[in-house]
Amino acid sequence: MKSLTRVLQQKKDNGNKLFIPYIMAGANGLERLAHEIEMLAESGASAIELGVPFSDPVADGPVIQLAGIHSRERGTTLKKIIAFLKEFNSPIPLILMGYFNSFLHYGLEGLVEDLSSTDVKGVIIPDLPYEHREMFLDPAKESDIAFIQLVTLTSSDERIDQLVSEAEGFIYAVTINGTTGINRDYQDNLYQHLQKITEKSPIPVLAGFGVSKPEHVQIFNNYCDGVIIGSCIVQSLAQNGIDETQELIETLFA
Amino acid sequence: MYQQPDNKGFYGEFGGQFVPETLMYAVKELTQTYEEAKKDPEFQETLDYYLKQYVGRETPLYYADNLTKHLGGAKIYLKREDLNHTGAHKINNAIGQVLLAKRMGKNKIVAETGAGQHGVATATAAALFGMECIIFMGEVDVKRQELNVFRMELLGAKVESVVSGSRTLKDAVNEALRYWVATVEDTHYVLGSALGPHPFPEIVRDFQSVIGTEAKQQYLEVEGKLPEVALACVGGGSNSIGLFYPFINDKDVRLIGVEAAGKGLDTEEHAASITKGDVGVLHGSKMHLLQDDDGQVLEAFSISAGLDYPGIGPEHSHLYTSGRAEYKTITDEEALEGFHLLSRTEGIIPALESSHAIAYAMKLAKEMSPEESILICLSGRGDKDVQQIKERMAQE
Ligand SMILES: Cc1ncc(COP(=O)(O)O)c(C=O)c1O
Numbered sequence: 001m002k003s004l005t006r007v008l009q010q011k012k013d014n015g016n017k018l019f020i021p022y023i024m025a026g027a028n029g030l031e032r033l034a035h036e037i038e039m040l041a042e043s044g045a046s047a048i049e050l051g052v053p054f055s056d057p058v059a060d061g062p063v064i065q066l067a068g069i070h071s072r073e074r075g076t077t078l079k080k081i082i083a084f085l086k087e088f089n090s091p092i093p094l095i096l097m098g099y100f101n102s103f104l105h106y107g108l109e110g111l112v113e114d115l116s117s118t119d120v121k122g123v124i125i126p127d128l129p130y131e132h133r134e135m136f137l138d139p140a141k142e143s144d145i146a147f148i149q150l151v152t153l154t155s156s157d158e159r160i161d162q163l164v165s166e167a168e169g170f171i172y173a174v175t176i177n178g179t180t181g182i183n184r185d186y187q188d189n190l191y192q193h194l195q196k197i198t199e200k201s202p203i204p205v206l207a208g209f210g211v212s213k214p215e216h217v218q219i220f221n222n223y224c225d226g227v228i229i230g231s232c233i234v235q236s237l238a239q240n241g242i243d244e245t246q247e248l249i250e251t252l253f254a
Numbered sequence: 255m256y257q258q259p260d261n262k263g264f265y266g267e268f269g270g271q272f273v274p275e276t277l278m279y280a281v282k283e284l285t286q287t288y289e290e291a292k293k294d295p296e297f298q299e300t301l302d303y304y305l306k307q308y309v310g311r312e313t314p315l316y317y318a319d320n321l322t323k324h325l326g327g328a329k330i331y332l333k334r335e336d337l338n339h340t341g342a343h344k345i346n347n348a349i350g351q352v353l354l355a356k357r358m359g360k361n362k363i364v365a366e367t368g369a370g371q372h373g374v375a376t377a378t379a380a381a382l383f384g385m386e387c388i389i390f391m392g393e394v395d396v397k398r399q400e401l402n403v404f405r406m407e408l409l410g411a412k413v414e415s416v417v418s419g420s421r422t423l424k425d426a427v428n429e430a431l432r433y434w435v436a437t438v439e440d441t442h443y444v445l446g447s448a449l450g451p452h453p454f455p456e457i458v459r460d461f462q463s464v465i466g467t468e469a470k471q472q473y474l475e476v477e478g479k480l481p482e483v484a485l486a487c488v489g490g491g492s493n494s495i496g497l498f499y500p501f502i503n504d505k506d507v508r509l510i511g512v513e514a515a516g517k518g519l520d521t522e523e524h525a526a527s528i529t530k531g532d533v534g535v536l537h538g539s540k541m542h543l544l545q546d547d548d549g550q551v552l553e554a555f556s557i558s559a560g561l562d563y564p565g566i567g568p569e570h571s572h573l574y575t576s577g578r579a580e581y582k583t584i585t586d587e588e589a590l591e592g593f594h595l596l597s598r599t600e601g602i603i604p605a606l607e608s609s610h611a612i613a614y615a616m617k618l619a620k621e622m623s624p625e626e627s628i629l630i631c632l633s634g635r636g637d638k639d640v641q642q643i644k645e646r647m648a649q650e
Binding site: 054055056057058059061065072077078079099100101102103104105106126127128129130131132150151152153154155156159163174176177178179 | 262270271272273274275276277278279280418419424428431432435436437438439534535536537538543545547548549550551
């Protein structure tokens with residue numbers, strides 16, 4: 001079992017709800033990233049998703065798109081992110097979230113090797129579907145890096161069985177048909193859907209996309225093992241800074 | 255025998271289905287629908303009916319005698335896709351895909367467009383079959399193809415101007431994909447070129463193959479043999495793959511795709527994905543891609559909006575790496591020469607996209623003998639471009 005799966009499962013078994021924030025690496029400068037990660041760990045995060053900026057982020061909404069643009073304008077590259085991570089000791093596991101071309105271009109074997117000397121314990125590649133998973137799984141086989149699977153509202157029952165059966169780390173349960181972003185309306189059948197995934201999955205299930213209010217956190221925590229919060233935190237980090245974002249997180253979980 | 259793609263949607267190492275999980279069900283649904291439609295004679299009959307009675311097929315194979323004499327060398331034949339309803343080859347695919355949408359019970363259509371030709375074709379097909387239609391188009395293209403934007407609106411489509419990134423075709427595709435992710439349950443994405451996740455490249459190729467299939471038959475009738483060269487411009491690669499595909503097993507026919515070199519291959523302003531790009535993944539597919547050291551997709555550039563895309567259809571990537579097809583480049587300036595030459599010698603004003611193919615033929619014909627011949631796909635007419643050309647000529 002990969003260490004990310006073990007860490008999250010242990011927290012869950014101890015009766016804790018999980019919280020995984022998403023931030024865009026370098027959106028506010030790579031110098032500030034260490035402080036952002038430390039603040040999130042202090043705020044009770046179980047792990048942190050670090051976004052890798054990409055020119056064509058088709059699964060992302062306006063907030064994360066803009067953060068990606070800012071990050072690239074500040075000269076952030078995957079190489080620089082990895083160089084930073086090699087020097088940095090994270091208090092909690094990190095998860096790299098990026099589009100497949102970034103990783104493919106870096107070289108998948110080199111990526112796995114380089115990440116192995118960092119605290120990155122998982123990757124999320126929204127445009128690498130289950131059908132092509134071996135493209136990452138093969139090079140990552142001997143490593144401690146978990147390949148995190150997304151399950152969506154359009155995944156059929158049969159497919160959910162498939163998706164969860166070999167999953168590592170946690171299941172990323174996408175709560176809407178659409179891109180990341182705040183202020184989303186949820187479909188009526190969502191809760192049933194989440195419950196179904198949680199019942200089928202041997203590893204923790206976290207709900208993400210659009211989670212931005214205390215009510216969302218509460219409801220989702222009833223149906224699965226925790227939440228992923230992205231746009232809301234990304235926006236606050238850009239506009240208000242680190243301390244105010246810490247306060248915002250407190251109100252979300254109050 | 256050439257048989258591509260494989261059952262996972264790969265052409266050699268290219269292609270595939272690199273899309274978010276939300277869209278997987280849609281691409282699978284489409285794959286299955288297309289497999290069934292392909293075998294259904296009624297679907298084929300309906301498609302043929304509309305292609306004949308509505309689009310105006312078959313299109314002529316025109317022997318360009320004046321141009322041939324002017325260039326001195328190989329005979330030049332033009333496959334007149336410019337004579338299709340709406341003015342370009344794009345309608346072949348739009349009608350086919352809207353019929354597939356109907357078959358899937360979807361009555362909403364989303365599409366992207368660069369030059370506007372695919373947008374107009376899709377808006378046309380949507381109007382014909384009473385479907386709601388939204389078209390994403392980069393802000394830059396909205397400006398340079400004003401006339402086509404107005405046409406789409408007349409046809410009842412909603413045109414969304416895209417202000418992200420380079421504000422051209424690549425960003426229009428991003429927005430169309432985002433929109434599709436949010437509306438996938440009742441909306442079909444009519445992809446406009448031989449791009450995107452499987453099965454799109456195959457579907458577009460098959461619907462556009464009518465170009466090559468007709469041309470081959472027509473060629474045999476007039477020349478009693480096949481052409482030495484089949485030549486077409488390449489943006490995403492739909493008119494070229496449509497021309498090439500029926501000739502792939504005819505090893506003596508050289509297949510040549512012409513990419514846009516924009517302001518020159520030694521500048522950063524071009525759209526030569528095969529010539530200057532390397533392998534990557536964008537918009538659902540593994541293909542040749544213009545990208546930087548960090549794997550960020552670069553903005554493409556061409557005088558012609560329809561060629562202004564940083565990638566190329568996966569089957570072209572495969573035809574290139576396997577050596578079956580060749581890919582050459584033509585600059586903006588050269589394309590303009592082709593544009594003017596065809597207009598004056600033959601009385602045919604070509605699209606700027608097609609002018610790239612004409613311009614390459616101007617170089618190639620001279621090196622060939624009068625017994626040999628070149629088949630060019632004249633993918634569209636130039637009406638949409640005349641305003642842009644007029645402004646450019648006024649500046650000079
Ligand atoms: C007339 C014409 N030719 C060619 C193209 C390029 O597309 P493709 O490479 O898919 O044929 C376009 C695209 O808009 C077009 O309008």
